[in-house]
Amino acid sequence: xxxNSAAQAQAAAQKSARRLPPELNIxxxxxxxxxxYEVLGWIFVGQSFLMNTQRLTIxxxxxxxxxxxxxxxxxxxxxxxxxxxxxxxxxxxxMFSASLAQASTWPRALxxxxxxxxxxxxxxxxxxxxxxAGIINGQLIARTKIPPFIATLGMMVxxxxxxxxxxxxxxxxxxxxxxxxxxxxxxxxxxxxxxxxIFHIALRYTRYGKFTYAIGANVQAARVSGINVESHLVxxxxxxxxxAGLAGVVTAARAQTAQAGMGVMYELDAIAATVIGxxxxxxxxxxxxxxxxxxxxxGVMTSGFTFLRxxxxxxxxxxxxxxxxxxxxDVYRQKKRKT
Amino acid sequence: xxxxxxxxxxxxxxxxxxxxYLLSAEGIRKEFPGVVALDDVEFKLKRGSVHAxxxxxxxxxxxxxxxxxxxxxxxxxxxxLKGQKIRLQSPLDALxxxxxxxxxxxxxxxxxxxxxxxxxxxEPKNRFGFVDHGEMNRKTAALFKRLNITMDPETQVRxxxxxxxxxxEIAKAVSYESDVLxxxxxxxxxxxxxxxxxxTIIRDLRSQGIGIVYITHKMNELFEIADEFSVFRDGKxxxxxxxxxxxxxxxxxxxxxxxxxxxxxxxxxxxxDVVLSVKDLSLKGVFHDVSFDVRAGEILGIAGLxxxxxxxxxxxxxxxxxxxxxxxxxxxxEVDIDSPNxxxxxxxxxxxxxxxxxxxxxxxxxLENMQIxxxxxxxxxxxxxxxxxxxxxxxxxxxxxxxxTPNLSERIENLSGGNQQKVLIGRWLLTNPRxxxxxxxxRGIDVGAKAEIHRFVTELARDGVAVIMISSEMPxxxxxxxxxxxxxxxxxxxxxxxxxxxxxxVMELAAQ
Numbered sequence: 084x085x086x087n088s089a090a091q092a093q094a095a096a097q098k099s100a101r102r103l104p105p106e107l108n109i110x111x112x113x114x115x116x117x118x119x120y121e122v123l124g125w126i127f128v129g130q131s132f133l134m135n136t137q138r139l140t141i142x143x144x145x146x147x148x149x150x151x152x153x154x155x156x157x158x159x160x161x162x163x164x165x166x167x168x169x170x171x172x173x174x175x176x177x178m179f180s181a182s183l184a185q186a187s188t189w190p191r192a193l194x195x196x197x198x199x200x201x202x203x204x205x206x207x208x209x210x211x212x213x214x215x216a217g218i219i220n221g222q223l224i225a226r227t228k229i230p231p232f233i234a235t236l237g238m239m240v241x242x243x244x245x246x247x248x249x250x251x252x253x254x255x256x257x258x259x260x261x262x263x264x265x266x267x268x269x270x271x272x273x274x275x276x277x278x279x280x281i282f283h284i285a286l287r288y289t290r291y292g293k294f295t296y297a298i299g300a301n302v303q304a305a306r307v308s309g310i311n312v313e314s315h316l317v318x319x320x321x322x323x324x325x326x327a328g329l330a331g332v333v334t335a336a337r338a339q340t341a342q343a344g345m346g347v348m349y350e351l352d353a354i355a356a357t358v359i360g361x362x363x364x365x366x367x368x369x370x371x372x373x374x375x376x377x378x379x380x381x382g383v384m385t386s387g388f389t390f391l392r393x394x395x396x397x398x399x400x401x402x403x404x405x406x407x408x409x410x411x412x413d414v415y416r417q418k419k420r421k422t
Numbered sequence: 423x424x425x426x427x428x429x430x431x432x433x434x435x436x437x438x439x440x441x442x443y444l445l446s447a448e449g450i451r452k453e454f455p456g457v458v459a460l461d462d463v464e465f466k467l468k469r470g471s472v473h474a475x476x477x478x479x480x481x482x483x484x485x486x487x488x489x490x491x492x493x494x495x496x497x498x499x500x501x502x503l504k505g506q507k508i509r510l511q512s513p514l515d516a517l518x519x520x521x522x523x524x525x526x527x528x529x530x531x532x533x534x535x536x537x538x539x540x541x542x543x544x545e546p547k548n549r550f551g552f553v554d555h556g557e558m559n560r561k562t563a564a565l566f567k568r569l570n571i572t573m574d575p576e577t578q579v580r581x582x583x584x585x586x587x588x589x590x591e592i593a594k595a596v597s598y599e600s601d602v603l604x605x606x607x608x609x610x611x612x613x614x615x616x617x618x619x620x621x622t623i624i625r626d627l628r629s630q631g632i633g634i635v636y637i638t639h640k641m642n643e644l645f646e647i648a649d650e651f652s653v654f655r656d657g658k659x660x661x662x663x664x665x666x667x668x669x670x671x672x673x674x675x676x677x678x679x680x681x682x683x684x685x686x687x688x689x690x691x692x693x694x695d696v697v698l699s700v701k702d703l704s705l706k707g708v709f710h711d712v713s714f715d716v717r718a719g720e721i722l723g724i725a726g727l728x729x730x731x732x733x734x735x736x737x738x739x740x741x742x743x744x745x746x747x748x749x750x751x752x753x754x755x756e757v758d759i760d761s762p763n764x765x766x767x768x769x770x771x772x773x774x775x776x777x778x779x780x781x782x783x784x785x786x787x788x789l790e791n792m793q794i795x796x797x798x799x800x801x802x803x804x805x806x807x808x809x810x811x812x813x814x815x816x817x818x819x820x821x822x823x824x825x826x827t828p829n830l831s832e833r834i835e836n837l838s839g840g841n842q843q844k845v846l847i848g849r850w851l852l853t854n855p856r857x858x859x860x861x862x863x864x865r866g867i868d869v870g871a872k873a874e875i876h877r878f879v880t881e882l883a884r885d886g887v888a889v890i891m892i893s894s895e896m897p898x899x900x901x902x903x904x905x906x907x908x909x910x911x912x913x914x915x916x917x918x919x920x921x922x923x924x925x926x927x928v929m930e931l932a933a934q
Contacts, residue, residue: 289805290797297794300783307742307780308795308849309766367785 109361109376112409116380120387132390140269146382147271148173148337150375151330152353153360154275154282155217155323157374160357161286162319163299163366164224164231168238169327169353172216173346174246176331180209181255181262181341189257193250202261209332210325216242217324221317239350247343255341266337274333276375278326283371295319299366356381359409380409443505444469444633445490445521445602450499452485459485463499463659465652467602467633472624474636474644474665477654477677481868483637484606486654490635491523491604492516504601522595523604528587532580537562539579540594565593569623585616592623603627604635609643610866613727614933621647639866640895641670653677677869686901687877689884693904694718696754697888698770698857700739703748708734709912712748716857716888721879723903724892725928731912732892733775736859739890740765740772752857766798768857771850773843775861775892781846782834789830791845792816796852819848824874840871847878858882859890864898876902896925908932 117133124132133139152169159166184205187198216238223234264270286292294315297305306312330349335341360377362369384405388398445467452460460482467473475483488494490501492510500507503519510516513523530539537558538545546557562575571589579587588608595603605624609617624634624647636648644651644665653660653676660676696715703712709731716722726732738745741759749756752768759765765772774780783791793801793812801812816830823844827837834842843863850858860879864872879902883889893899899906906918908931915931 288807288809290802290807291805293790293794293797293807296786296790297783300786301780303780304774304783305794307740307762307772307774309763309798310794311761311763367783 106361106370106372106376109359109373109380112359112412113376113380113383116383116387120383120390123391127391132387138386138390140272142382142386143272143275143379144269145385146356146378147275148330148334149349149352149356149381150275150378151271151278151333152327152349153356153374153378154278154371155326156350156353157357157360157362157369157371158282158286158295158319159231159323160354160362160364161295161299161366161369162316163302164316164320165235165354165364166220166320166323166327167232167235167350168216168220168242169323169330170346170349170351171239171242171246172213172324172327173331173334173349174343175216175242175249176209176213176328177335177341177345178246178249178255178343179212180205180328180332181258181335182249183208184258184262184335185255186257186259192257193255199259202259202265205262206265206332209335210328213328213331214321214325217321217327218317220324221320224320225313225316243343246345250343252343254343255335256339258335258339263336263339266333266335266339271333271337274329275378278329279371279375282322286371291315291318296367299368301367352381355406359406377409443467443502445504445635446502447486447490447496448500448502450486450489450496450501452489452494452496458657460489460496461657463654463657465490465659466662467635468650469633470628470631471649472628472634472636472647474638474648474651475654476638476644476651476673477660477868481654481677482657483654485657487523487604487606487635487637490516490602491521493523517598517600520599520601521604522598522600522602524588524591524595524606524608526606526610528584528591530579530587530590533578535576535578536573536582536590537575539590540565540597561597562593565597569593569596570626571623584611585613585620588612588616588620589623592620596627600632602633602635604637606637607639607866608636609638609640611728613729614929615727617643639868641673644673645670674869686898687873687880688721688902689880691719691884693720694886697752698739698890699751699754700735701749701751703735703738703745703750705734705738705743706746709738709909712909712914714907714914714917716890718856718886718888719883720904721883721889721891721902723899723906724890724909725896725899725906726909726932728894729911730909730932732909733861734912735909736772736861736890736892740770740859742772763798766795766853769853769855770857770859771795771853771855772859773846773850773861773863775865777839777842777846777866782842784835785833787831787833788820788825788827788837788845789813789816791834792819792830792848792852795849798853800853815852816848819852820845823848823851823878838868838871840867840875843867843871843875847875851878851882855887857888857890859892861892862894863891864893864895896928899923899928900925 120132124130152173156166156169182193183197183200184202185192185198192198220235220238223229224231286295294305294310297308297310298312298315302312331346334345356377357369357374358364359380360373362373384402385398443466447463447465450460450463463482463486465486475487477483485494489496492513492515495509501510502508508519510519540562541558545553546561548554559575566573569592571593573586573589579590582590608620612620628634638644648665650662651665652662653673655677694717697718698716701713704710712735714722724732734743737743739750739759741761741764744760750759751757757768759768762772778784783794793816797807801808820830825841825844827841834845837845863879864875867875879889879891891902900923904920906923906928908915908918908928910932918927
């Protein structure tokens, strides 16, 4: 019996050793980056980077929208796919929802008869339009078998076109206070975290989650095991679309206006946050917790550069390097664990 | 110690030291984190002979082979090439020293021609420095003539059958003027006729003085082609013998270190009512008018050569690629099976032929692999998986099937083939099937695990499950089945009862 319990203890130790690292490593990277800024801050700027609640709040606030998108993108990437359309969907849903959130006091409302609507209407329209874009992505990928890269690239271009066509390029302003409230204060962060918690639970503890990982790990084996791969993929892309729609609403609310150019490049930031967070582009591996940390890393990086007064041009150059470095480190870690 | 480049130079000069053994290894030890893969292993390959490596999965034969081919470097011990100590640093190093390896997963570039694949890195050039395709094709044709291969050098590799790809690999190895050829289970995807051709080529190469290291799980091949064989067990060298000196049982005993009293524990169990009835099932261009019944407790074996449509029939019944005409009835009621999902709802289960491609979720753990099919309709409440309950059921299943693993959170890719197969069998047993289709259930699996799998199948039949078992291994089909259905080129050519089924009768029907 004692050997049995020893074996169990060993098994438990192995289990925790294997279960912990993914997020832990990324978290250490986050701490590392923050500490580097802290030290550089004292040397070059003469103040603390971390001991500033306001800065920390802004860091998260800035990336909340990216985070909301990244939660959806993570699920898509776990299935082995990719979603390039989320940035454009943000622009499109920002325009659509803002046009139904205009106040009657605004003289140039897009729909003069549809002003002062309850906030639920623009919110639902934003999420709904995003959902629709996601369903189209999913149907294209599942039924026609074209690569996700191409399907969502098409959506990326078309959705951007839609957002420009909608008002012929004019911004949509004069939004109700009810609507802009969504984007004020800490609300975007709250929305991001709620979304993250919901989908963390969905991925870890529901059948939806198990099937998502199975499809990413081996789509043929998943099909033979009875998973309806097509309809599941539509679900995953629909969720990613809906979350991009939600991000669009938040973006418009936060800016108190909507413009056709909103969300440009957001899809790439979201993919970067996901990948930094340990999700494998090959599919089957990834967690929302990692993505949340990855998102914060992106925020810390940007905010740290500004804090250190690094030229904006350098910022982008270094950001690219860090994204690649994060993945290189991850690849090495995977290799090491395998042998 | 002679450096590989010096050896290559010596070789090129034609002054080959005339050693007794072409290639030998002494005192080889190789450790991987947590495992000793090889411990004090020796190996000697004679000139002009075929030397088989035998052993259960995990015995260490692949590790040894990889050391000989320069893929791994040994921690201890020496490799001698024609009596000279040598330390190979890479597969390319090995190749330039005349040691070529033909992998189980063929390493050819599908969108390039046969000739381009063979001469890659050594393309003949014209005077402008461009590749001289004419010359390359001529050289390929000459090579093929020497090996008795009929193939157009300009065919794209992706258009070739597995057997022909294998021929290209062999031709490529020969083109390096290799003295040693290492073949890793070369016949696992070949039909009988292709195997015969392969063996002719091997004999031809042998007569030219080439030494061949041949890895196989198939006992009859050993007797047919190998001059000598070495047995390994748990990383240790057991012995080398001439294959004419031993019997099949001797070898099995050496491999497992114990007597296998009953290879096929088939029991006679009461056979019940017809569970699955297939009528005139056809898939256009693949198989035609296949009809058969399977009863509760019955094991129906399906024999036939690779390409006879056996697996396609199984895929059609399970809805992976639904049939274009014909009917499937379960317990007398006609059903429309349009996807594996529907098949599972009718309590069917299908262990596919290719563990890696259509079975394992390689990067996921054992638990995740085992539970995926049963989640379709059980252990889920309101979308949430009942983790605790399911984990317990999976633990129990894994114990029952004797999956060798410290715990279920081990990734399935870290398990041996036999244990992976047990996990996949567990996946299907959890769904409590009444019809179980097994496609090559023991391919590439060591003898011990094989016997265990046969026992589970027997037990399932005893519990009243209707079993369909496809197998290329004749002893398996004959040993396990109550009835054998034989297919040839997409058609059923006959049924044989257990009593009348013999290897010869099956072959007659399979190869008409």
